[in-house]
Amino acid sequence: MSKNWQPATQLVHGGSIRSQFGEMSESIFLTQGFLYENSASAEARFKGETDGYIYARYGSPTNDMFEKRMCMMEGAEDARATASGMAAISSSILCQVKAGDHIVAARALFGSNRWIIETLAPKYGVTCTLVDGRDLANWEAAVRPNTKVFFLESPTNPTLEVVDIAGVSKLAKQVGATLIVDNVFATPLFQKPFELGADVVVYSATKHIDGQGRCLGGIVLSSKKWIDENLHDYFRHTGPAMSPFNAWVLLKGLETLPLRVKQQTENAAKAADFLAEHKAVAKVIYPGRKDHPQADIIAKQMKAGSTLVCLELKGGKEAAFAMQDALQVIKISNNLGDTRSLITHPATTTHKNLTDEARAELGILPGTVRLSLGIEDGGDLVADLEQALDKVKF
Ligand SMILES: *Cc1c(COP(=O)(O)O)cnc(C)c1O
Numbered sequence: 056m057s058k059n060w061q062p063a064t065q066l067v068h069g070g071s072i073r074s075q076f077g078e079m080s081e082s083i084f085l086t087q088g089f090l091y092e093n094s095a096s097a098e099a100r101f102k103g104e105t106d107g108y109i110y111a112r113y114g115s116p117t118n119d120m121f122e123k124r125m126c127m128m129e130g131a132e133d134a135r136a137t138a139s140g141m142a143a144i145s146s147s148i149l150c151q152v153k154a155g156d157h158i159v160a161a162r163a164l165f166g167s168n169r170w171i172i173e174t175l176a177p178k179y180g181v182t183c184t185l186v187d188g189r190d191l192a193n194w195e196a197a198v199r200p201n202t203k204v205f206f207l208e209s210p211t212n213p214t215l216e217v218v219d220i221a222g223v224s225k226l227a228k229q230v231g232a233t234l235i236v237d238n239v240f241a242t243p244l245f246q247k248p249f250e251l252g253a254d255v256v257v258y259s260a261t262k263h264i265d266g267q268g269r270c271l272g273g274i275v276l277s278s279k280k281w282i283d284e285n286l287h288d289y290f291r292h293t294g295p296a297m298s299p300f301n302a303w304v305l306l307k308g309l310e311t312l313p314l315r316v317k318q319q320t321e322n323a324a325k326a327a328d329f330l331a332e333h334k335a336v337a338k339v340i341y342p343g344r345k346d347h348p349q350a351d352i353i354a355k356q357m358k359a360g361s362t363l364v365c366l367e368l369k370g371g372k373e374a375a376f377a378m379q380d381a382l383q384v385i386k387i388s389n390n391l392g393d394t395r396s397l398i399t400h401p402a403t404t405t406h407k408n409l410t411d412e413a414r415a416e417l418g419i420l421p422g423t424v425r426l427s428l429g430i431e432d433g434g435d436l437v438a439d440l441e442q443a444l445d446k447v448k449f
Contacts, residue, residue, distance in 0.1 A: 058127075069122045081306055121306050124306065125258075130250065138295055143295075156204070157199050159184050161218055162188065166409075168237065189218065195226060198230050208237040217353055243258070244359075262390075320360055320433070323364050325436070327339050327343065342357060376400065378424065383447045384435055394429050397428045400423075
């Protein structure tokens with residue numbers, strides 16, 4: 056394994072462990088436990104004196120391969136693979152806070168992330184402040200003497216706002232808070248939060264990493280010290296572990312990640328440019344376009360745009376529903392990062408639990424639609440969008 060490998064090489068070869076059979080494709084170790092040669096070796100392994108697996112809730116070979124490949128790609132020292140993205144995010148927060156602590160988070164969050172911070176954490180005596188994360192002054196103003204964690208997503212779901220990760224990280228270091236970045240929308244290819252100063256990076260592997268709609272998964276990555284001191288025991292004893300079968304599916308997903316994300320991003324750029332010119336569309340937000348309101352920050356911290364496009368239709372909810380229902384290639388689904396192009400109306404699905412006011416604050420209007428571009432032919436996708444928009448009143 057070489058640290059000098061480019062991502063495309065790391066994602067095919069990184070972390071592979073082969074058995075005595077020399078299998079070419081990595082094996083699935085579907086076993087819940089492991090055997091010991093004798094009593095003394097069991098004792099030594101439990102004491103941590105010798106390496107080796109104990110129980111699949113703690114770790115196992117296929118999960119290890121997935122974790123090591125992700126560590127290599129992300130530039131992390133250690134990681135824990137989890138059953139879903141939410142298991143990764145809830146673990147990364149809850150493993151390190153105690154009653155009396157305070158969290159500051161950007162308010163533009165994936166719905167379940169917001170629930171954990173706003174609703175669950177306070178039940179355990181952990182308070183939170185949600186801020187408009189685009190302005191560093193808001194982060195600074197929200198800090199209290201007991202602030203322990205900063206949490207953000209960038210770009211955000213669904214309106215593709217970005218947060219200045221290096222700026223927030225600098226402040227986190229000054230006040231002694233741990234910065235967790237949910238990097239799902241950027242993918243490990245387009246944004247490197249550790250290089251920007253993040254302490255912990257989390258993913259829903261369900262999205263681009265699988266990218267083929269097959270299974271759930273997640274991962275928490277950090278320094279060895281942070282994992283040892285915060286996540287290690289929490290992970291062993293609360294049990295959010297990933298199934299080895301899913302770790303194997305996700306390892307296969309990583310092999311083709313760069314090819315898929317490249318095609319998806321080209322399709323997204325093409326769709327964004329087409330939509331921006333269409334008379335039924337009021338606004339297009341795409342991190343790869345020069346007219347993105349935060350293009351300067353994007354240029355500083357992202358290597359490329361995104362596989363997602365957010366648009367606002369002039370005709371409101373009625374137009375959004377008419378467009379979605381008229382699409383033939385693009386399917387209606389709340390998933391994202393998939394090989395299939397998918398469309399979502401956030402106000403009535405993923406963000407339905409927010410008040411109208413909270414949605415408006417986030418820029419989620421009745422005519423807002425989120426598109427996740429797949430790997431289909433870009434021309435076919437634009438033609439599908441065109442025939443659907445022709446049916447929309449505005
Ligand atoms: C999907 C998603 C999650 C949650 O992941 P699951 O695998 O569905 O649990 C968290 N954050 C973001 C940004 C997501 O898109």
